[in-house]
Amino acid sequence: MQDMIQLKDIHKSFGAQKVLDGLDLNIEDGQTTVIIGRSGGGKSVLLKHIIGLIRPDSGQVVVDGEDITKLNDKQLNEVRKKFGMLFQEGALFDSMTVGENVSFPLVEHTKMTDEEIRQVVAERLKAVGLTGVEGKMPSELSGGMRKRVALARAIALHPQIVLFDEPTTGLDPVLTEAINQLIIDTQRNLNLTCIVISHDIESIFRVGHKIALLYGGKIIEYGTPEEIRASKNPVLVQFLSGSTEGPIQIM
Amino acid sequence: MKGFLSLIDNLGKAVLRNVEEAGKILLLFFSVLSWAVRPPLKFKNIMKQMEFVGVKSIFVVVLTGTFTGMVMALQGYHGFRMFSAESLVGSTVALGMTRELGPVLTSLMVTARAGSAMAAELGSMRVTEQIDALYVMAANPIQHLIVPRIIAGIAMVPILTVVSDFVGIAGGYFVGVHVLQINEGLFLKNITKLVTLNDIYNGLVKAACFGLILSLVGCYKGFNTRGGAEGVGRATTEAVVLASISILVADYFLTAIMF
Structure with missing residues (x-):
C-alpha cells in the first residue's frame, strides 16, 4: 500500500x-x-x-x-x-445558511454556475443523509446534524x-454509531x-x-x-x- | 531597591508588550492593504458589513448628534449672552460639530456598537475553529473577514458623520431659535459666514481615519482571541478600550496637522 x-x-x-x-x-x-x-x-x-x-x-x-x-x-x-476536514464542533460558519456553508468551497475554487452548485450541494447533503435543510441556519440544527453538514462541506470538493x-x-450512542457508519x-x-x-x-x-x-x-x-x-x-x-x-x- | 528594580522591570515589559502589539496591528494593516487590492473583492461581504456598520448605527448616531448639538446651543447661549453675542451660538455649534464632535462622537458610538461586535464575532469564530476552517478550505480569512469590515469602517463612519453633523446643527437650531429665541436670520447667517467647506472636509477625513482605527483594532483583537468564551469577552473589552483611546489620541494629532 x-x-x-x-x-x-x-x-x-x-x-x-x-x-x-x-x-x-x-x-x-x-x-x-x-x-x-x-x-x-x-x-x-x-x-x-x-x-x-x-x-x-x-x-x-x-x-x-x-x-x-x-x-x-x-x-x-x-x-x-x-483535503477536507471535519472539526470537532463542526466549525460551520454561523452567519451563513447550511446551503451557503456546503457551497462555500465550490464558490471559492470552482467556476460552476449557481444551478450546478445547487445540485452538488443537494447531492452532498443527501450523501450524509440530509435533505431540504439548505435554507436553515447552523444554529437551528442539532449537534449530530451540524456534524453531518460539516462532513458534507468537507467532501464538497471531492x-x-x-x-x-x-x-x-459529545454524541449519544445512536448518533455515534450513525456518524461512524x-x-x-x-x-x-x-x-x-x-x-x-x-x-x-x-x-x-x-x-x-x-x-x-x-x-x-x-x-x-x-x-x-x-x-x-x-x-x-x-x-x-x-x-x-x-x-x-x-x-x-x-x- | 529590589522593589524599584521590579517596578522598572514591569514598566519595561509593559512598554515592550505595547510596542509589540502596535507592530502586529501595523502588520495586519499592511496585509489588509495587500488583500484589498487583490481580486476578487468580496462585494457581498462588504455590503453586509456596510449595512451593519452604517445603516444599523444611524439611530444611535442621530440620537447622540441631536442632543450634542442641543446641549452645545444651550451651553453656548449662557456664555455668549454675557457679552451679547448670542447670534454666534449657531456657528459655534456648527464648527464644533463639523470639526470635532461629529467625527469623534460618531466614531466612539460606532466603536461601541460595531467595533465591539467585530471583535466578538471574529473572536467567537476563532474559538469555534471557523477561522481554521477557512484556512483548511484554502480561503484567506483576511480577505474574507477583515477586508470587508475595514472597507465598511472607512466608508461608513464619514457618512454617519455627515448625518451627525446635520442633526447636531439642526438640534442646535431648534434649541437656539425656538427655545432660546435667538434671531433666526443671524443664527443662520453666522453659520454660513464662519463655517467653510474645509471644516467639513477635514472632519470627514478624520472620520475616515477613525473608521480605519476602530475596524482595524476590532478585527485585530477578535482575530487574535485565545481562550474560549472568556477570551472573547476580553477581546471585546480590549477592542473598545484600545480603539477609543487611539481615536482620541489620533484626533489630537490630526487636528494639529489639519487645522
Missing part, C-alpha cells in the same frame, strides 16, 4: 511544553487511520501539522510526495484543496484526504484516505483500518485493529481498558 502522508521526525514545542517529540507516522492511501491518545496529548496538534495549520519546529510533513513544511501560503493552499477531529465526541460509507464510496482522531474505543475498532497510539509526543504503537487488540504494550492496554492503574499518570 502506498503512503499518502508521511510524517518524519516531527518536533513541536509551545513555549517550554514539548508536544511532539520526534514523531514518525505513515498514513496509507485509501485507508482509514485512527489516531488515539490521551486528552491534551497533541492529537489535534498532529492533525493541524498534516494540513499545514501549524508548522513543525523540525521534521518533514510529506503529502502526496510533497514536503508541505517548505511551501509558501499560495502553494500550501493548492495542497489544501486535496478531496483525496479527509481529517476528522473527534467526530463522535457515515465515515465508513464515505470513505468506501469516495475511496478516501481518512485520518480520525478519537477517544471512543468502540468507534476506533469500527472505523479504523490502521490504529496509531500517540503517547509522549511519539507514535508508540501502530497496527491493524487485530494487532492493536493483541498488543501487550502497557500504555495501550491501560488506554483501552480505561484503568487508572498503569504507566499513564493522572494529574
Whole structure:
C-alpha cells in the first residue's frame, strides 16, 4: 500500500511544553487511520501539522510526495484543496445558511454556475443523509446534524484526504454509531484516505483500518485493529481498558 | 531597591508588550492593504458589513448628534449672552460639530456598537475553529473577514458623520431659535459666514481615519482571541478600550496637522 502522508521526525514545542517529540507516522492511501491518545496529548496538534495549520519546529510533513513544511501560503493552499476536514464542533460558519456553508468551497475554487452548485450541494447533503435543510441556519440544527453538514462541506470538493477531529465526541450512542457508519460509507464510496482522531474505543475498532497510539509526543504503537487488540504494550492496554492503574499518570 | 528594580522591570515589559502589539496591528494593516487590492473583492461581504456598520448605527448616531448639538446651543447661549453675542451660538455649534464632535462622537458610538461586535464575532469564530476552517478550505480569512469590515469602517463612519453633523446643527437650531429665541436670520447667517467647506472636509477625513482605527483594532483583537468564551469577552473589552483611546489620541494629532 502506498503512503499518502508521511510524517518524519516531527518536533513541536509551545513555549517550554514539548508536544511532539520526534514523531514518525505513515498514513496509507485509501485507508482509514485512527489516531488515539490521551486528552491534551497533541492529537489535534498532529492533525493541524498534516494540513499545514501549524508548522513543525523540525521534521518533514510529506503529502502526496510533497514536503508541505517548505511551501509558501499560495502553494500550501493548492495542497489544501486535496483535503477536507471535519472539526470537532463542526466549525460551520454561523452567519451563513447550511446551503451557503456546503457551497462555500465550490464558490471559492470552482467556476460552476449557481444551478450546478445547487445540485452538488443537494447531492452532498443527501450523501450524509440530509435533505431540504439548505435554507436553515447552523444554529437551528442539532449537534449530530451540524456534524453531518460539516462532513458534507468537507467532501464538497471531492478531496483525496479527509481529517476528522473527534467526530463522535459529545454524541449519544445512536448518533455515534450513525456518524461512524457515515465515515465508513464515505470513505468506501469516495475511496478516501481518512485520518480520525478519537477517544471512543468502540468507534476506533469500527472505523479504523490502521490504529496509531500517540503517547509522549511519539507514535508508540501502530497496527491493524487485530494487532492493536493483541498488543501487550502497557500504555495501550491501560488506554483501552480505561484503568487508572498503569504507566499513564493522572494529574 | 529590589522593589524599584521590579517596578522598572514591569514598566519595561509593559512598554515592550505595547510596542509589540502596535507592530502586529501595523502588520495586519499592511496585509489588509495587500488583500484589498487583490481580486476578487468580496462585494457581498462588504455590503453586509456596510449595512451593519452604517445603516444599523444611524439611530444611535442621530440620537447622540441631536442632543450634542442641543446641549452645545444651550451651553453656548449662557456664555455668549454675557457679552451679547448670542447670534454666534449657531456657528459655534456648527464648527464644533463639523470639526470635532461629529467625527469623534460618531466614531466612539460606532466603536461601541460595531467595533465591539467585530471583535466578538471574529473572536467567537476563532474559538469555534471557523477561522481554521477557512484556512483548511484554502480561503484567506483576511480577505474574507477583515477586508470587508475595514472597507465598511472607512466608508461608513464619514457618512454617519455627515448625518451627525446635520442633526447636531439642526438640534442646535431648534434649541437656539425656538427655545432660546435667538434671531433666526443671524443664527443662520453666522453659520454660513464662519463655517467653510474645509471644516467639513477635514472632519470627514478624520472620520475616515477613525473608521480605519476602530475596524482595524476590532478585527485585530477578535482575530487574535485565545481562550474560549472568556477570551472573547476580553477581546471585546480590549477592542473598545484600545480603539477609543487611539481615536482620541489620533484626533489630537490630526487636528494639529489639519487645522
